[in-house]
Amino acid sequence: MKKRILLISCLMFVLLAVSGCKKADINKNPSDLNQEDSQKEKEENAEVTPEGEMSQEETKAVVPYDYVQDLNIIDDNYRNFYEIFVYSFYDSNGDGIGDINGVISKLDYINDGNDETDTDLGFNGIWLMPIMPSTTYHKYDVTDYYDIDSQYGTLDDFKRLILECHKRGINLIIDYVFNHTSSKHPWFLEAVSYLESLKEGEEPDLEKCPYIGYYHFTKDYNGSKTYYKAGNSDWYYEGVFWDQMPDLALENENVRKELEDIAKFWLDLGVDGFRLDAAKEYYSGEKDRNIEVLKWFTDYVKSVKEDAYIVAEVWEGEATIAAYYESGIPSLFNFPLSQHNGLITNTARRLGASSGKDFAKTLIRLNKEYSKGNSKFIDAPFISNHDTTRISAQCINNEDQMKMSAGMLLTMNGSPYVYYGEEIGMNSMGSKDENKRLPMQWSVADTKGITTPPVNSDSVEQKLPPVDEQMKDPLSLYNYYKRAVRIRNENPEIARGDMSVIEELCTKDISAIKKVYKDSEIVILYNINTEPANISLKDAGLTDLDIRGYLSVDGNAVTISEGVVSMPKYSIVILK
Known part of the structure; x- marks a missing residue:
């Protein structure tokens, strides 16, 4: 009997030892797979486990955040925009396709309009990709400019969406595609x-x-x-883009009158403005003619609704974008900041010669260039959209780098744009457009409302949890975005302030920017490093500054004592 007990005990000990070894292996941090890999193809197709996954015990160890301020939202065209591809966002009627009513049902996720709650993301602008009748899933080939695609709902549904957005303080802009129509128009x-x-x-x-x-x-x-x-x-x-998309003759006065009437129709319905597609292709290779088209359209829209907002796509470098601002258009997407080779993720990934000082100086240089064309321009920074690789692939699924990239974006001047699903790190793969427009990942356990993937899309593994799981994790990417938007909504200087570099504090790893708005001044410090850093404010002659808010990737706090700011790895702090 004793021998049997001894034998069983030995077996149990061996099993426990093996189990313990396996658990230890699981909890090891994967090696850093980001060693100077900036090749687009590899980024788009990467299938890598996120660096630095934490155990449940580590996830719960979050330092209390004591810097929540009152919201200070100004009702103007400086907004935090959330881009929605309706087709893939939320399906309200079970046909597998997202729709207007699905967007309405999820408005409280974006912004519930109640300053006393903290359950929404806090975005106060929505850009809807094309919603007009079309022959394609993406709907960039319009067959009727005066209606809603039947897959998405009805005009009455859309009117209700406008009403519900405005109840919540959300401005709504829609894609207006007039470079071309559908061949079925x-x-x-x-x-x-x-x-x-x-x-x-x-x-x-x-x-x-x-x-x-x-x-x-x-x-x-x-x-x-x-x-x-x-x-x-x-x-x-x-048909520059496709034989099914014949180009409009925008020099024709009758065409312009048609397009003006269409714009007025949507403005009268209550939309707050437009996103203009493919503005540099109105007359391909003819910049001056394109600028004239933008000036005509901007002037007309402003004559109908003075506070209407327009943002256009000019997929070019800073010099060309600066020239297009001469049209007087309020905003142009800031492409030099975006994508796998743009300033934001390149800085977060510490690629090339980029440094903290370079980051600050580049932002200020771009701002000065753009303001030459339109002194009242509102920058439109973004990291990714429906045509580009998602941020997860840009950062090769490194969650720390995704957070840092988001933090940089959401502390920039202007009106930042966040593509749906970026707040949970949705993945994309390869160059197919369909793979960049996959169903929003609301839940794994509850598939209600989750759409069917676009035809011809591939099966793309999602590395990070869906919305319902990330909401419960204080260290999730979702909660990082939520705090970043909150800090932005508390401090209007972030979006509107005149920028300058604080040279004395900038290093390879530290970026320091001062922003002045009216009679208020803030300082933003970025620790773009995988190690903690201490910054002495006295080196720049800065005194009497307090923390207004901070962002950290690991839950550790930013602190200040006797003029020295202690920053965890990959962290951002706003001082005032």
């Missing part, structure tokens, strides 16, 4: 039908069919790859 169909009816040698008559002048039709297309045959006629039309 009635204007184009009528024009092609008319051309097909012409007898050999007969020239088109604009009085008989004015829609001929709405597009770029020609017989002498010189073999251009951007021209396509117009039905059974011997005419060709321009």
Whole structure:
């Protein structure tokens, strides 16, 4: 009997030892797989476990945050925007496709309009990707500019969305695509039908069919790859993006009148402005003509609604973006900050020669360049959108770097844009657009409302937990975003302040920026390093500053004592 007990005891000891070894292996931090890899292809296809995963015991060890301030939100066009691809956001009727009512049902997730609660993200602007009737899932080929795509709902649904947004203090802007229409748009169909009816040698008559002048039709297309045959006629039309997207002739006064009427229709419904697609392709390679189009449209919209907001896509470098600001448009997306090779994630990932001082100086240089064209411009910084690799792939699923990137974005001047799902680190893979527009990950346990992936998308593994799980974890990426937006909403200087570099405090790892708005001044310090840092404010002659808020990736606190700021790794602090 004693031998049997001894044998059982030995077996139990061996099992416990093996189990303990396995547990120890699981809790080890994976090695850093980010060694100077800036190749886009590898970033887009990376399948790497996030660095620095913590055990449940470590996750709970969060230093109390004692710096919550009263919200100080100014009702102007400086906003924190949340970009939504309706198709993949939330399905309210069970057909697998996101819809307007789904967006309404999730407004309280974005902003519940109650300053006393802390359960929403705090965004006060929403950009909806195209919502008008279309033949495609992405809806950038419009067939009717005066309605809502039936997959998404009705105009009445949309009116209710506007009302519910405004109740919560959210401004709503919509994608307005007028570089081209769908080839199924009635204007184009009528024009092609008319051309097909012409007898050999007969020239088109604009009085008989004015829609001929709405597009770029020609017989002498010189073999251009951007021209396509117009039905059974011997005419060709321009379609820079796709043969199903014929380009509009924006120089035509009748076209401009149509586009003005459409803009007024949506403004009268209550939208707060527009995002303009592909502005540099209105006349490809003709910058001055494109700037004139933006000036015409901006002037018209402002004549209808003075406080309307417009932001345009000009996918170019800083010099070209600066030139486009001469149109008087309020905002242009700041592409030099974005994507895998942009300032934000390159700095967070510590790639190349980028340093803390470079980060601060680049922000200020861009601000000065853009202000030359429009002194009242509102910057539109972003990290990713529906056309680019998601931040998770840019940072190769390194959660610390994702947080630091988000913190930098949300402490920048202007109106920052966050793509849906970035707040939970949704993943993308490869170059397919469909893989950048996957279903919002609300929950694994409860699949209600989760949409069907777009056709032709791939199965992409999501490395981080869904919304419902991240909400419960104080150290989650979601809660980092929530605090960052909150701090921004508490301190209007962050978005609006005149910037200057605090040279004495900047190093390779530390960035220091002063912002002055009206009679108020703040200092923002960034520790862009994987190690803690101490910064002596006295080196810059700064005194009597207190912490207004901070962001840290690991839950450790930023502290200040006798003029020395102690910052954990990858942390940001606002001082005032």
